[in-house]
Amino acid sequence: MKKMIENTIIAKKTLAPGITSLKIYAPEICAKHKAGQFVILRGWPGGERIPLTIANTDRAKGAITLIFQSVGKTTLQLATLAVGDRVLDMAGPLGTRTHIERFGTVVCIGGGIGTAPLLPITKAMKAAGNKIVTILGFRSRDYIILQNEIEQLSDTLIIITDDGSSGQKGLVTDVLQQLFADGIKIDRIMAIGPAIMMRAVAELTRRAAIPTIASLNPIMIDGTGMCGGCRVTINGSMKFVCVDGPEFDAHQVAWDEVMQRLRTYKQHECRALENYQQNQPERISYAE
Amino acid sequence: MLSKKERLQIAPVKMREQRPEQRIHNQNEVPLGYSPQEAILEAERCLQCKNAPCINGCPVEVDIPGFIGEIARGNFSAAFFKVSEKNVLPAICGRVCPQEEQCQAECTVTKVLKSAERSVNIGKLERFVADYAREKGMRPRVAHQAKSGKKVAVIGSGPAGLTVAGDLARLGHEVTLFEALHVVGGVLVYGIPEFRLPKSIVEYEIDALQQSGVGLKCNYVIGKIKSIKEMLREFDSVFIGTGAGLPRFMEIPGENLIGVYSANEYLTRANLMHAFDFPRSDTPILSGDTVAVVGGGNVAMDAARTALRAGAKKVTLVYRRSEKEMPARLEEIEHARQEGVRFQFLVNPVRILADQNEWVSGMELVRMKLGEPDSTGRRRPVVVPGSEFTMKTDLVIMAIGNSPNPLLLHETPELSINEWGGIIADPETGATSIAGVFAGGDIVLGAATVILAMGQGRRAAQSMHTYMMHSNGKKV
Numbered sequence: 001m002k003k004m005i006e007n008t009i010i011a012k013k014t015l016a017p018g019i020t021s022l023k024i025y026a027p028e029i030c031a032k033h034k035a036g037q038f039v040i041l042r043g044w045p046g047g048e049r050i051p052l053t054i055a056n057t058d059r060a061k062g063a064i065t066l067i068f069q070s071v072g073k074t075t076l077q078l079a080t081l082a083v084g085d086r087v088l089d090m091a092g093p094l095g096t097r098t099h100i101e102r103f104g105t106v107v108c109i110g111g112g113i114g115t116a117p118l119l120p121i122t123k124a125m126k127a128a129g130n131k132i133v134t135i136l137g138f139r140s141r142d143y144i145i146l147q148n149e150i151e152q153l154s155d156t157l158i159i160i161t162d163d164g165s166s167g168q169k170g171l172v173t174d175v176l177q178q179l180f181a182d183g184i185k186i187d188r189i190m191a192i193g194p195a196i197m198m199r200a201v202a203e204l205t206r207r208a209a210i211p212t213i214a215s216l217n218p219i220m221i222d223g224t225g226m227c228g229g230c231r232v233t234i235n236g237s238m239k240f241v242c243v244d245g246p247e248f249d250a251h252q253v254a255w256d257e258v259m260q261r262l263r264t265y266k267q268h269e270c271r272a273l274e275n276y277q278q279n280q281p282e283r284i285s286y287a288e
Numbered sequence: 289m290l291s292k293k294e295r296l297q298i299a300p301v302k303m304r305e306q307r308p309e310q311r312i313h314n315q316n317e318v319p320l321g322y323s324p325q326e327a328i329l330e331a332e333r334c335l336q337c338k339n340a341p342c343i344n345g346c347p348v349e350v351d352i353p354g355f356i357g358e359i360a361r362g363n364f365s366a367a368f369f370k371v372s373e374k375n376v377l378p379a380i381c382g383r384v385c386p387q388e389e390q391c392q393a394e395c396t397v398t399k400v401l402k403s404a405e406r407s408v409n410i411g412k413l414e415r416f417v418a419d420y421a422r423e424k425g426m427r428p429r430v431a432h433q434a435k436s437g438k439k440v441a442v443i444g445s446g447p448a449g450l451t452v453a454g455d456l457a458r459l460g461h462e463v464t465l466f467e468a469l470h471v472v473g474g475v476l477v478y479g480i481p482e483f484r485l486p487k488s489i490v491e492y493e494i495d496a497l498q499q500s501g502v503g504l505k506c507n508y509v510i511g512k513i514k515s516i517k518e519m520l521r522e523f524d525s526v527f528i529g530t531g532a533g534l535p536r537f538m539e540i541p542g543e544n545l546i547g548v549y550s551a552n553e554y555l556t557r558a559n560l561m562h563a564f565d566f567p568r569s570d571t572p573i574l575s576g577d578t579v580a581v582v583g584g585g586n587v588a589m590d591a592a593r594t595a596l597r598a599g600a601k602k603v604t605l606v607y608r609r610s611e612k613e614m615p616a617r618l619e620e621i622e623h624a625r626q627e628g629v630r631f632q633f634l635v636n637p638v639r640i641l642a643d644q645n646e647w648v649s650g651m652e653l654v655r656m657k658l659g660e661p662d663s664t665g666r667r668r669p670v671v672v673p674g675s676e677f678t679m680k681t682d683l684v685i686m687a688i689g690n691s692p693n694p695l696l697l698h699e700t701p702e703l704s705i706n707e708w709g710g711i712i713a714d715p716e717t718g719a720t721s722i723a724g725v726f727a728g729g730d731i732v733l734g735a736a737t738v739i740l741a742m743g744q745g746r747r748a749a750q751s752m753h754t755y756m757m758h759s760n761g762k763k764v
């Protein structure tokens with residue numbers, strides 16, 4: 001058998017409209033990965049460096065799974081790569097690992113694509129002996145991802161959608177409030193999703209004084225603490241998400257700033273997308 | 289033979305440069321290099337001093353009168369071999385070293401003529417011979433020693449790591465160079481812009497390393513994918529040259545607004561990620577009509593000049609001391625000024641101002657005056673009370689310095705570090721608190737210079753060689 005080259009895509013799945021899962025051969029990263037960590041990848045020559053959280057590992061195959069939503073040029077193009085193609089560069093595992101401990105009852109909250117990075121954390125929390133209550137929020141039934149995988153790890157799984165096409169209609173915070181109302185004792189909350197969702201969760205749990213961890217996903221370049229582009233204010237002091245995070249006490253995050261900084265290149269992103277769609281390039285292959 | 293007096297009468301040969309109004313529209317190098325005739329004429333200015341004070345000013349002790357003498361005789365290849373006995377990256381050093389503080393400061397001509405501007409242009413001559421050699425495809429003539437059977441890991445591919453890798457490969461060791469980014473070269477590729485150091489020059493040097501058998505592993509963030517402990521099991525010795533890549537911020541209000549960059553981020557987007565080719569290149573960068581750069585070092589000059597090339601109409605550099613204290617090289621300050629960078633001295637930002645969308649719109653600054661000298665001997669700037677004023681700007685680039693990169697150090701608590709976060713290493717040998725682990729360059733010195741990083745790399749390579757050949761294969 002030919003020796004497999006690192007960064008080769010060995011499986012590809014479309015999990016929902018615009019949501020792709022790539023399983024990539026990366027034995028060294030796979031061996032070192034701990035829940036909460038991410039990689040920085042650059043798909044092709046001239047490509048940008050983007051962070052993606054490792055959603056799963058397959059130790060036997062030496063592969064990691066990355067799940068992403070195609071929202072801009074880079075993620076659209078990434079979704080055109082096929083099994084046998086290679087991503088050009090990938091560095092990791094980066095960032096600190098999730099603090100895993102036997103807390104008691106852990107509520108894991110995932111919003112949309114945030115469900116993917118939540119998966120390894122849920123797995124590790126479960127393995128540490130916690131009771132797992134999972135709340136997943138999606139736009140509609142069509143956008144539900146990883147339901148089976150998460151279900152296996154959860155003592156309770158509640159799915160909620162914006163339009164009520166699956167489960168109740170509403171937001172993850174509605175479910176959380178219901179849990180509070182039911183008097184369920186919660187020892188820790190892990191929340192990953194859009195910043196606006198994480199902020200809403202943080203506001204609720206601050207009042208209830210429940211330790212809450214959020215995973216931030218700012219714009220990054222190097223992922224090694226060299227550029228400071230990923231900086232964020234945590235409890236009044238400057239932190240670099242790529243090395244000090246990505247997980248922080250959600251009650252200490254300056255959420256407005258996080259959301260603001262994510263909008264930095266809005267105009268550029270639109271331009272890149274337009275340019276890409278107009279020029280619909282041939283599918284480029286980097287297989288070797 | 290010219291007499292000493294005749295030599296002193298030759299005017300320094302200026303290097304031709306791209307005109308400022310032209311060069312701010314391209315990324316090409318600013319100084320164009322000497323012609324052979326110009327180089328010979330400049331070389332004739334050297335007095336061939338017996339005591340060669342210039343060599344004392346050179347951190348790697350290049351035989352300066354030796355190589356300049358060869359140029360004067362038209363033996364350019366011989367001149368190159370002389371330089372490369374001591375300096376593995378002469379094309380780079382000839383361009384970015386602060387010669388005016390090193391060899392040229394010690395030069396007899398400088399002293400006799402009492403003018404730093406009239407010293408022998410040692411740096412420009414070094415560049416000339418290195419470029420000559422590269423154009424001819426020449427490589428240094430050094431014997432490679434027989435395979436030693438020892439394995440070395442070098443972490444970080446800046447000038448320190450490159451020097452260690454090159455030296456140890458020559459000594460017969462099997463060297464693997466690990467770099468966190470997707471390209472090799474450290475600050476030489478992500479920080480220093482093309483118009484000051486063409487990337488093809490760095491590539492030529494890296495190519496030589498590969499030819500000498502050094503293995504390159506990019507995208508390896510050591511500490512994360514491999515610990516130092518694990519490396520010591522695999523390698524006979526390890527060199528850490530991870531640089532001073534941690535950007536400092538001022539810790540003033542508004543620093544996280546959109547439109548505030550660290551110089552590292554700004555330069556990385558521009559140099560490493562080719563953001564000015566956007567959208568042909570995928571990485572974007574913000575542009576602004578007016579740009580303010582905070583700081584007074586080489587990094588600040590590079591950021592300011594890069595902003596001009598990005599199309600900014602007005603670039604202002606603000607510095608809290610006076611012009612005299614600016615740490616940037618004179619040549620860089622001069623180039624920046626010719627290109628239209630404006631300077632405001634003795635001012636310091638206290639707050640960055642935003643428009644209603646939380647984008648940078650300006651800065652509030654205070655005026656400073658110079659007080660008592662501080663520990664570095666430079667007079668400490670103090671605030672002039674009640675001197676606040678504002679200045680409009682679309683972008684702010686913070687270039688106030690870099691600290692040692694802490695990532696690997698956090699993962700390696702056994703490694704002793706000093707109070708400002710650098711690795712404690714023996715200045716003579718580079719040895720650290722872990723046996724078999726050596727360190728050098730900016731990770732030890734704090735943000736310093738290319739040549740000091742190379743000098744440290746050279747000494748560390750020597751002691752790593754000794755360590756490996758005498759440790760009887762014992763690993764720690």
Ligand SMILES: Cc1cc2nc3c(=O)[nH]c(=O)nc-3n(C[C@H](O)[C@H](O)[C@H](O)COP(=O)(O)OP(=O)(O)OC[C@H]3O[C@@H](n4cnc5c(N)ncnc54)[C@H](O)[C@@H]3O)c2cc1C
Binds near residue numbers: 443445446508587
């Ligand atoms: C914009 C700018 C302009 C400058 N201009 C000049 C000049 O004109 N003249 C001059 O002499 N000096 C200049 N300097 C300073 C000079 O570049 C540095 O002193 C020199 O590069 C230090 O070399 P180094 O090898 O120690 O580290 P660096 O060049 O910083 O290289 C360190 C490398 O290590 C990598 N690394 C870090 N952590 C890890 C890890 N955990 N695993 C793997 N790899 C890692 C980094 O990605 C980087 O590539 C300038 C610096 C900057 C930023």
Ligand code: SF4
Binds near residue numbers: 342396397
């Ligand atoms: S000190 Fe100046 S003049 Fe004397 S040998 Fe050195 S470069 Fe030549």
Ligand code: FES
Binds near residue numbers: 223
């Ligand atoms: S991504 Fe550059 S410092 Fe975090």
